[in-house]
Amino acid sequence: xxxxxxxxxxxxxxxxxxxxxxxxxxxxxxxxxxxxxxxxxxxxxxxxxxxxxxxxxxxxxxxxxxxxxxxxxxxxxxxxxxxxxxxxxxxxxxxxxxxxxxxxxxxxxxxxxxxxxxxxxxxxxxxxxxxxxxxxxxxxxxxxxxxxxxxxxxxxxxxxxxxxxxxxxxxxxxxxxxxxxxxxxxxxxxxxxxxxxxxxxxxxxxxxxxxxxxxxxxxxxxxxxxxxxxxxxxxxxxxxxxxxxxxxxxxxxxxxxxxxxxxxxxxxxxxxxxxxxxxxxxxxxxxxxxxxxxxxxxxxxxxxxxxxxxxxxxxxxxxxxxxxxxxxxxxxxxxxxxxxxxxxxxxxxxxxxxxxxxxxxxxxxxxxxxxxxxxxxxxxxxxxxxxxxxxxxxxxxxxxxxxxxxxxxxxxxxxxxxxxxxxxxxxxxxxxxxxxxxxxxxxxxxxxxxxxxxxxx
Ligand SMILES: Cc1cc2nc3c(=O)[nH]c(=O)nc-3n(C[C@H](O)[C@H](O)[C@H](O)COP(=O)(O)OP(=O)(O)OC[C@H]3O[C@@H](n4cnc5c(N)ncnc54)[C@H](O)[C@@H]3O)c2cc1C
Numbered sequence: 001x002x003x004x005x006x007x008x009x010x011x012x013x014x015x016x017x018x019x020x021x022x023x024x025x026x027x028x029x030x031x032x033x034x035x036x037x038x039x040x041x042x043x044x045x046x047x048x049x050x051x052x053x054x055x056x057x058x059x060x061x062x063x064x065x066x067x068x069x070x071x072x073x074x075x076x077x078x079x080x081x082x083x084x085x086x087x088x089x090x091x092x093x094x095x096x097x098x099x100x101x102x103x104x105x106x107x108x109x110x111x112x113x114x115x116x117x118x119x120x121x122x123x124x125x126x127x128x129x130x131x132x133x134x135x136x137x138x139x140x141x142x143x144x145x146x147x148x149x150x151x152x153x154x155x156x157x158x159x160x161x162x163x164x165x166x167x168x169x170x171x172x173x174x175x176x177x178x179x180x181x182x183x184x185x186x187x188x189x190x191x192x193x194x195x196x197x198x199x200x201x202x203x204x205x206x207x208x209x210x211x212x213x214x215x216x217x218x219x220x221x222x223x224x225x226x227x228x229x230x231x232x233x234x235x236x237x238x239x240x241x242x243x244x245x246x247x248x249x250x251x252x253x254x255x256x257x258x259x260x261x262x263x264x265x266x267x268x269x270x271x272x273x274x275x276x277x278x279x280x281x282x283x284x285x286x287x288x289x290x291x292x293x294x295x296x297x298x299x300x301x302x303x304x305x306x307x308x309x310x311x312x313x314x315x316x317x318x319x320x321x322x323x324x325x326x327x328x329x330x331x332x333x334x335x336x337x338x339x340x341x342x343x344x345x346x347x348x349x350x351x352x353x354x355x356x357x358x359x360x361x362x363x364x365x366x367x368x369x370x371x372x373x374x375x376x377x378x379x380x381x382x383x384x385x386x387x388x389x390x391x392x393x394x395x396x397x398x399x400x401x402x403x404x405x406x407x408x409x410x411x412x413x414x415x416x417x418x419x420x421x422x423x424x425x426x427x428x429x430x431x432x433x434x435x436x437x438x439x440x441x442x443x444x445x446x447x448x449x450x451x452x453x454x455x456x457x
Contacts, residue, residue: 002128004109006032008324009123009132011115011270014041015310016301017138018103019317025106027325032130033108034115034123040099041140042302043310046159049095051182053088054162055342058189062344069383079167079190088162117271120294124271134296134324137277137284138317139270141263141302146174146232154237155257158183168192168255172244174232175260176203178341181215183258185343188224195252196226197244203228204341208353208402210370214387215404218345227252265303280305288331290320298323306334338416340409345386348412351400351419357391365394371445373405375455377436382406390425390445397422398449401442411439418446425449 013035115123143157176198202212278293283305301313322329341347354368373379373386386405401415429450433443
């Protein structure tokens with residue numbers, strides 16, 4: 001039996017855990033970071049980064065197919081999946097190396113094994129007891145399935161889908177949320193026939209309804225099929241493929257079924273309950289400063305109920321480290337965390353949807369302005385259409401920004417500043433957006449809401 005003692009022990013080295021470790025060490029704490037697999041976690045190895053590499057390859061495929069529109073002659077010969085894989089793996093490997101270097105440079109001790117919480121101040125790793133004055137739980141999440149829907153063979157989650165060494169001819173996707181829609185977009189660009197099954201009435205159902213409807217229109221135009229408001233009934237598989245039946249009697253035949261119905265917290269069997277950490281359906285519940293029911297034990301990232309996003313994990317990790325240092329960090333509510341769906345078209349949003357804002361403030365207290373990207377020069381140049389919608393409280397701040405169109409994910413940084421700083425459109429309207437950029441469309445919406453539209457009525 002051996003022992004290691006730290007100021008802060010972090011269990012799990014994904015986005016939330018490693019951000020906590022980096023910030024804690026920067027603040028002068030000694031830090032032990034326990035990771036059973038690879039630092040970087042889901043986001044770096046199986047999530048954000050590899051899927052965005054796939055989406056970029058998909059964009060290149062589309063651009064090369066359509067290049068004659070821009071007067072450029074190319075011949076699209078097809079997808080070399082081995083080439084795509086090596087590009088994707090190369091990006092992940094570089095980022096992984098960089099992260100390992102950073103962790104080492106910050107003098108964080110990494111403990112490469114599985115840990116189990118054994119008391120409010122200890123984690124057991126093999127026969128070693130790791131002690132921390134404070135412990136941060138950051139064990140992340142796993143791809144969920146539905147009751148009775150077994151994963152295996154042609155029925156797979158995003159982890160398996162990423163590893164495919166072929167482009168399936170026909171794909172069925174269960175779930176029209178972010179992950180489902182992003183894979184649908186990639187496979188369509190790679191040449192597959194794609195059908196999405198979503199039980200709720202819209203694709204990307206967490207978004208403002210106007211944006212979801214435009215997403216549906218864009219996907220329809222791209223030839224991506226979807227069934228909305230229909231529940232999955234069952235699936236069988238054989239040598240010819242998968243046969244997915246819906247409750248309305250429809251059967252969808254495909255080569256594979258991607259199950260993208262959400263992610264569950266990876267918390268079972270890790271000793272949390274035994275130590276008295278309060279849980280709710282597997283998630284670790286915390287107060288608004290991310291402390292669990294056990295004083296001195298904190299939780300960050302996907303195990304904390306709410307948005308499951310890497311940058312929320314980063315923010316929470318930094319928050320807890322600063323909280324431990326007595327810096328009294330500012331709470332960022334989930335609603336003010338920006339969300340991006342990186343499909344073609346992209347969707348980006350922050351703050352309240354128009355419907356939620358009206359629910360919260362009253363119908364007559366809210367004004368929403370829609371700026372159509374058709375009026376934006378740069379969007380025309382890059383051949384994208386879409387919408388920017390800004391929601392404000394009358395005589396009050398911007399409370400929501402919602403966008404759809406190519407590359408709008410890059411614009412959400414301005415939206416999140418406006419919403420988090422509770423800026424009034426009148427504060428932003430006099431400021432200058434460079435021409436020609438897509439950010440001008442956001443500027444136009446702010447100007448219109450401030451009562452002085454330029455390229456709009
Ligand atoms: C396909 C896909 C695409 C995504 N795309 C995006 C995106 O574009 N943008 C975005 O913001 N988010 C995206 N996400 C979500 C993002 O990946 C997660 O929100 C983020 O990784 C959560 O970070 P985390 O630290 O909570 O958990 P994780 O990243 O899951 O990390 C948890 C870590 O803890 C380790 N661990 C678990 N238990 C133990 C134990 N007992 N002992 C030691 N180590 C342990 C695991 O090995 C893992 O490395 C995507 C997710 C998926 C699946």
